[in-house]
Amino acid sequence: MDSVDLEVLKSSARWLADGHRVLLVTVVKTWGSSPRPVGAMLAVRADGHVVGSVSGGCIEDDLIDRVRQRGVEQERPQALKYGVSAQEAHRFGLPCGGTIQLVLEPLTLASGIAELCAAVEAGRLIARTLDMATGAARLEPAQATDGVLFDGTTLLTIHGPRYRMLVIGAGQLSRYLCSIAVGLDYQVTVCDPREEYTEEWNVPGTTIVRAMPDDTVMDMKLDERCAVIALTHDPKLDDLALMEALKTPAFYVGALGSRRNNAARRKRLKEFDLNDEELARLHGPAGIYIGSRTPPEIALSILAELTAAKNGVSLPELLRVEGAKAVREMAGNAVGCGAL
Template identity: 65%
Template sequence: MDSLDLEVLTRARAWLDDGHRVMLATVVRTWGSSPRPPGALLALRDDGRAVGSVSGGCIEDDLIYRLQRDGMPESPQHVSYGVGAEDARRFGLPCGGTMELVLEPLRDAAPLDALLARLAAGELVERRLDIASGRSTLAAAHPEQGTAFDGETLTSVFGPRYRLLLIGAGQLSASLARIAQGLDFAVTICDPREEYREEWNIPGTTLTREMPDDVVTAMRPDARMAVVALTHDPKLDDLALMEALRSPAFYVAALGSRRNNAARRERLREFDLNAEQVAALRGPAGLYIGSRTPGEIAVSIAAELVAVKNGVAAERVLKVATAKAALDIAADTLSACATR
């Protein structure tokens, strides 16, 4: 679930509290290219106001038209768009493509209250909707679960599927934490330094003062966790990186220059890490975008984090170290040519 979908649920609950009826639309299946994936949400109020997105806008417009024409449905419905070429052109879907949705009328805020309370506690939650009765139930979910629909039951998964641990509570960490929250990461900040910790004020994050290597061990990194060291202090960064590189964490990175990261790798080799584990360290962290400010560097790191999470092939992205090495070679070549 991304941050937009959390906003949809929160706004829908507020509308219900204000006495409105609300319809929740969930994308359950797509074929061909689609603007939004299965699980994407749209909430429509009884007066036509909307929040969220299930397409580029055309399907939203049609749903609003249906609501104004037919009124709020009395029970959940299953609808399809784009089955034929004419509908595909009308709704901006590829010819022959299909998007299926479940439309669920909401009349009571209590079920959403229960769901949002569990999300606020950081839980990953499975919500099952029985199409025939309209009743929903909640249960604990697994990160591997996704949206599923068998014609009778809609299963949706809400909550953060990925975790990000940031070592250091500085300005760059604050920028990166904000971006990561928008990307559906549960963000933990670790900094035992009081002067940094006391200034941390990013809502929705977890702040701990424990030593970074202890925090990494306690969090038990899995294949859906990332660790980024941002303090420039080897006493804090190196031991945390050592523990993270031994784990299944899908992304382990460190800030710093190419020279500093080369020295860091030499230090890590002095521990009982093998060559493959040391090579897994991404440093300097991020993709090359010419970044200079904390905000720009945070975008660079977030871009690499998402690329790795989504399995983008390494040859399709340009790492900071590779790009700067290429720039150095180019500068040396130009300098040599100028002296001839």
């Protein structure tokens, strides 16, 4: 769960505790283009105060106007669609005639929002099941890491802590990568036992640790909502992190380096008793091929690949650094041979 949606839940719980009526709005389905993804949330207080978003702003305005005029009058959750017609799509700012389906849920103290917030802040992954007919909500430990399921009778949403990122190395590239990662709402930890690097580290929103990388990986207890990126170019540091991270459920484990260094790294890691399946999880050289040369461009390349992995997008080999460079070399050799 990103910090925006957690803030929606925390504000809802606070408003309820203060005696306000609150309407919780959740995006449950989209067709075509949509400004906000499935699972995005908005809370509207009876006096029109609002936190979160479900669109580019026009749908929020309509919901706020509805609440201001009528209050939170409904007693049970209801589903609502916006943008069914081209006219509505234009009115509500939905691009390309998109359609969005929302669930509007009037909250009470029995909705379990305060308990849900406490569980998420404690680092637990929670499934919340809402009965559309009664408005009753049930909280249970979740198995999946993300997801929204809506069948018209129940709404299942998964809530959990923020995605975490462990970066090995506090060099220049790490500064750019971590700055962007903070903007992407990752909880970023930077590990580097070298004082000459950590003494100058000052990227806001990140945590710096000076322990050995393998110890840090184990201490963080990485799960499916974690990513690890090794950026030091020093095998004594990168390999220590990778050999432990590849044994965890982390959704992304990557390492910077050339194709030659990557091949040597894989050979070294195999000596640490990593099996072929674990080694296959390593993204190396990390990133997608965009011709990047500068540290900011390399950071963008790595985070693009990481984002695809987070969102379950399988990238074609031609987009990966190793595959793209191999094809470019083959093309160059073919041209050279033709010129002879």
